[in-house]
Amino acid sequence: MVGPATDSLLALVFRVFVAFGIGALVGLEREQSESGGTFAGSRTFPLFGLFGALVQAFFPAMLPVALIALTIPLTVAYGGKILVERDIGLTTLTAALLTVLLGALTTHSERGTVLAIVVGGVVTILLSAKRTIHGFVGRIDEDERRASIKFILVVVVVLPLLPDRELDALYGLNPQFVWLMVVFVTGLSFVAYASSRVVGARRGIALTGVLGGFVSSTATTVSMAERATEDPPLYGICTFSTVVAATVMFPRALVEIAVVNPALLPYAVVPLGAMTVTGALAAGVVYWRSTREDEVEADIRNPFRLRPALFFGAVFAVVLLVSESANSWLGASGVYATAFVSGLADVDAITLTLSTLAADGAIPPEVATTGIVIGAIANTLVKVGLAWLLGTRRLGRLVTAGLGIVSVVGVVFVAM
Structure with missing residues (x-):
């Protein structure tokens, strides 16, 4: 025994x-x-x-x-x-x-x-990974290296110094939590950016869209629209990368939800998962119809830059305050309106905000999920507008068809 x-x-x-x-x-x-x-x-x-x-x-x-x-x-x-x-x-x-x-x-x-x-x-x-890491460092120019060092120093120095409590002077915001979310979102983008630099020119159009979407789906859309304008026959490939980049926004939101409020994930995985699958199918159809095999490169910049990080922090803080106030004054409809307006500029901010509010019990998980989906729909519509505004007519039509279906799927889940 x-x-x-x-x-x-x-x-x-x-x-x-x-x-x-x-x-x-x-x-x-x-x-x-x-x-x-x-x-x-x-x-x-x-x-x-x-x-x-x-x-x-x-x-x-x-x-x-x-x-x-x-x-x-x-x-x-x-x-x-x-x-x-x-x-x-x-x-x-x-x-x-x-x-x-x-x-x-x-x-x-x-x-x-x-x-x-x-x-x-x-x-x-x-x-x-010695050779891979050295190769990645070798591809980073001096400006990017300096920007990364500045950002990392600010994170290391500033984060521990910020008070980890709600301050009346900041209308109840927790400065350390806000900055922690900035670091999290930027770090998530940097992982994709680093992956894109490691893969380098060997990456194909699908990987361009996926990695570009994780770094910045908006920047990828702008880059593809400009490329289609410069070389109109590439409109099919540029549409594919644009739709893929926009679709990646949904699993990225799921990653953020899983980190901030895992209890919300079961509610959000169905609508965002359905939008992801729909976007992937739409991108596949666009790729199948495309007659060219060219590879395109998205102009994605290093996310470890201080000014954009500070801007996101400000946006996140404002959205957090507005969403909480809108819920107090107008209930769920106020949250949805805030989600749509915020989603026009940034999905990460509204995703993190509503995940946090749901974790604190300020709003029900169903309201948080619907708000996140509304924000994602609003941001998807922005991609369509950018394709028309900066790209060609062919690009605009194809992007509208692909992302329009994705938006309809989102609307269906919101209406349920």
Whole structure:
């Protein structure tokens, strides 16, 4: 019969084995990439993981001392690596120390074990993506690099300093929450932007629309309209990218809802999912009817820029205040009117706002869902208007047909 002591021993053995596995994973990557050289490889890194796990399991108070004690021979070995191989890179040394800490996490707690597995996987991917990351950095020009650094510095410095409470001077707004939403939306856009730069010119028109839609569906629409004006025979391909970019707006909204208010997701997934499927089918029909196979590039800028981020923060704050007031004064109809007007400018702001209000219990989830769909419809209609205003007549007609069907589907769900 298995007793508690045996259960505890088995759990400890399992966690130590996890630490060994994490070290082996990182060590194999280091040896395969030949980055470890004579410093550390597939045998040494598992030992680092075991070292951290066993120290944390039996001598937790000694972990800082053990880590310092290990740092001394690692530093000596690193110095020898520099002399022998003329390589001053710190990546392998840093990975070694991190592996010790990940090993310690596995025997710290059950949550620590899960976190160590996740972080270990991320570290391995990061290490193995050296060429991809360097290639991405090489494609970023000096202005973009400077803008990104400024934004990241502002996030790191400003976010912790902002008060995390509702302020009467700001009509009850929580400054830290507002800025956190700015960081979240910008970060979501930057992931897509970074992906587009990594893929580069090899990406096709479908990927152009998808990535462009996640960065900025409006910017992608404008870019496609201008391209169709410059080269009219490309109207079919430009329509396809425009419809795809506009359609991506719906799953992007679902991602935002899932992060801010997961309880609202079951209500929103049906209408936004239906609009996504309809948009994808419409884009497929447009692509099938297109007679050209040209690839088009959307002019998408780095979302890590301070001025647009501040502008979004202001828009989000205003929409949050107006939506809450409109609900108090006019009820659901006031929320819907605010959603439509806000959706003309930005879907993210109204999606985050109504998700937050629903999470706080200020509005029912059904009202929040309907408002988000109305905002998405309004923004979709803006794409149609931009196609007519900046593009050609052919582009306008095709975009109207494709996104018009998507809007009708949204209206049907709103009317239900």
